[in-house]
Amino acid sequence: MGQHDHHEHHGDSLADAAQANLEKSGEKWTDTRAAIFDTLAGFSRPASAYDIADLVSTARGKRVAPNSVYRILDLFVANNLAMRVESANAYLANSHPGCEHDCIFLVCDTCGEATHVDDDSLSQQVRKVATSEGFKSIRPVIEVRGICQKCN
Amino acid sequence: MGQHDHHEHHGDSLADAAQANLEKSGEKWTDTRAAIFDTLAGFSRPASAYDIADLVSTARGKRVAPNSVYRILDLFVANNLAMRVESANAYLANSHPGCEHDCIFLVCDTCGEATHVDDDSLSQQVRKVATSEGFKSIRPVIEVRGICQKCN
DNA sequence: TCAAAAATGATATGTTGTATCTTAACACGC
DNA sequence: GCGTGTTAAGATACAACATATCATTTTTGA
Numbered sequence: 191m192g193q194h195d196h197h198e199h200h201g202d203s204l205a206d207a208a209q210a211n212l213e214k215s216g217e218k219w220t221d222t223r224a225a226i227f228d229t230l231a232g233f234s235r236p237a238s239a240y241d242i243a244d245l246v247s248t249a250r251g252k253r254v255a256p257n258s259v260y261r262i263l264d265l266f267v268a269n270n271l272a273m274r275v276e277s278a279n280a281y282l283a284n285s286h287p288g289c290e291h292d293c294i295f296l297v298c299d300t301c302g303e304a305t306h307v308d309d310d311s312l313s314q315q316v317r318k319v320a321t322s323e324g325f326k327s328i329r330p331v332i333e334v335r336g337i338c339q340k341c342n
Numbered sequence: 343m344g345q346h347d348h349h350e351h352h353g354d355s356l357a358d359a360a361q362a363n364l365e366k367s368g369e370k371w372t373d374t375r376a377a378i379f380d381t382l383a384g385f386s387r388p389a390s391a392y393d394i395a396d397l398v399s400t401a402r403g404k405r406v407a408p409n410s411v412y413r414i415l416d417l418f419v420a421n422n423l424a425m426r427v428e429s430a431n432a433y434l435a436n437s438h439p440g441c442e443h444d445c446i447f448l449v450c451d452t453c454g455e456a457t458h459v460d461d462d463s464l465s466q467q468v469r470k471v472a473t474s475e476g477f478k479s480i481r482p483v484i485e486v487r488g489i490c491q492k493c494n
Numbered sequence: 495t496c497a498a499a500a501a502t503g504a505t506a507t508g509t510t511g512t513a514t515c516t517t518a519a520c521a522c523g524c
Numbered sequence: 525g526c527g528t529g530t531t532a533a534g535a536t537a538c539a540a541c542a543t544a545t546c547a548t549t550t551t552t553g554a
Contacts, residue, residue, distance in 0.1 A: 222533065240509070258533055260511065276429040277483050279510060296472050307471055315464050316486060320448050323457060324491025331429050331485040334468060339476025374502070392540070410502055412542065431541060
């Protein structure tokens with residue numbers, strides 16, 4: 191394993207950890223937020239806001255509008271409960287909330303699955319390049335598109 | 343400067359180089375393609391397909407539909423005449439066509455300007471991470487969002 | 495010159511994202 | 525409990541980005 195433990199969560203344990211992290215920031219863990227988090231966490235690949243809106247609407251028998259989903263996903267991203275995959279216009283639940291990394295996403299063009307890698311040395315180098323160009327408030331976007339092992 | 347010269351082009355010289363590269367691949371340099379390339383090259387920031395469609399339509403007094411623009415931008419990207427900035431859903435002309443790099447884009451969230459950096463060591467590391475995960479047909483997406491020097 | 499192929503156009507529609515305003519839920523002092 | 529301010533969520537509309545399909549034009553080359 192890497193430099194430190196990640197406490198990978200799943201299922202209820204993951205939702206509990208997410209709730210704890212969100213509340214630690216003074217935000218509330220509402221029913222809608224819980225439902226959206228659970229749905230997002232149920233995906234094994236990046237899910238679009240509309241995917242989530244549809245599933246949550248069905249599951250609760252009550253429409254959740256896409257803009258509400260976007261609002262809540264933005265909140266999740268801001269609090270590190272979820273990440274946005276830019277090259278897929280979609281979102282992934284963070285399976286170890288509370289642990290901040292610049293993630294690297296490997297996204298398969300065939301099956302859509304995304305694997306998530308941390309390489310702090312690499313992301314630090316990216317930050318360094320940006321810093322040396324005078325950038326502030328840096329947010330690296332490091333992704334790889336390709337064909338995954340299973341699809342080869 | 344870096345490991346090799348880039349022959350940075352601009353204006354007609356750039357268009358000429360782009361034309362040469364496209365024709366080298368057996369593709370034609372049509373009027374529409376030339377107009378779209380010129381318009382794209384005239385932007386100092388990533389331009390959306392619709393931006394380009396509007397400008398080209400006005401400039402030529404003849405409507406160019408967005409789907410045509412997408413088609414041609416895809417062709418440009420495939421032939422390294424242009425690059426897509428994933429985190430901006432937009433495109434940039436390659437100012438040194440013929441020279442293949444995994445580009446790193448630094449995009450300012452304030453002014454929208456993008457600067458383009460090459461760091462082969464960095465992109466090779468990203469490719470290596472993906473390779474070690476069993477990925478093939480690798481296309482790295484390395485971008486940084488932040489606030490540029492001028493906007494600070 | 496004619497037929498096939500390539501490029502572009504027209505049109506429609508699908509997908510992703512935001513803006514604005516309204517309503518509902520909640521929290522807290524009185 | 526009762527009003528009041530604040531936060532969360534809903535409704536609606538629309539803007540922005542992207543693709544699918546089929547028609548038309550242009551180019552090419554036998």
